[in-house]
Amino acid sequence: MEHPLPARNAAILALLVVASLALIVQFPTKPVRAAPPQQSSARSNGFLGAWCAQGNPSKHCSITSDGVFLTLTNEIGNTSPGTFQGMGQNVITAPGWQFVKGTLSPDGSQINWSNGTYWARCSGRGGGGHRPNLDGTWYRSGKQSMSCSIRQRHGNLTLRNEQGQQGTGYFDSNRHITTNWSGTTIGGDISQDGNTINWNNGTSWTR
Numbered sequence: 001m002e003h004p005l006p007a008r009n010a011a012i013l014a015l016l017v018v019a020s021l022a023l024i025v026q027f028p029t030k031p032v033r034a035a036p037p038q039q040s041s042a043r044s045n046g047f048l049g050a051w052c053a054q055g056n057p058s059k060h061c062s063i064t065s066d067g068v069f070l071t072l073t074n075e076i077g078n079t080s081p082g083t084f085q086g087m088g089q090n091v092i093t094a095p096g097w098q099f100v101k102g103t104l105s106p107d108g109s110q111i112n113w114s115n116g117t118y119w120a121r122c123s124g125r126g127g128g129g130h131r132p133n134l135d136g137t138w139y140r141s142g143k144q145s146m147s148c149s150i151r152q153r154h155g156n157l158t159l160r161n162e163q164g165q166q167g168t169g170y171f172d173s174n175r176h177i178t179t180n181w182s183g184t185t186i187g188g189d190i191s192q193d194g195n196t197i198n199w200n201n202g203t204s205w206t207r
């Protein structure tokens with residue numbers, strides 16, 4: 001017949017159990033730190049710059065970044081924020097355009113959109129050198145009686161033509177600007193000396 005454990009031994013055993021639990025609580029296992037998320041500025045580099053819708057030199061688009069978020073502008077001047085799809089670096093989503101997805105080609109020369117369209121890098125638009133200062137008075141076809149104006153602030157443009165109509169615009173490369181006149185998009189090539197803008201509607205401004 002087994003004898004019950006003496007009260008003294010039972011008390012000692014209880015103290016050992018409590019002490020063991022205390023040690024476990026006092027020395028928890030070290031948590032594993034999650035890797036910091038990849039910065040969007042590093043991920044976006046392949047998407048930034050000037051693009052041409054369907055590879056057409058007259059249909060200028062652009063993708064810019066403020067270091068955190070992307071801003072996409074299409075060939076008619078509509079904009080959308082851009083977000084990366086998953087953890088990869090080659091797929092973005094445009095929430096402002098019905099969440100269409102764009103996949104960057106391996107060589108970085110084209111974005112293929114899920115709606116069947118694509119943007120290609122614009123050729124021959126870099127122009128080299130620095131972005132010219134377009135601020136000031138301009139004249140359509142060089143005629144003093146047809147004065148126009150451009151106000152340039154950090155790459156953003158406010159324009160007024162010879163009829164007093166106003167438009168907005170931006171640089172999509174050092175030698176090309178895209179402007180919007182109440183929904184009509186007009187692109188302009190800037191001469192090497194920065195004193196002539198040849199518009200793709202067949203007109204020109206000089207100063």
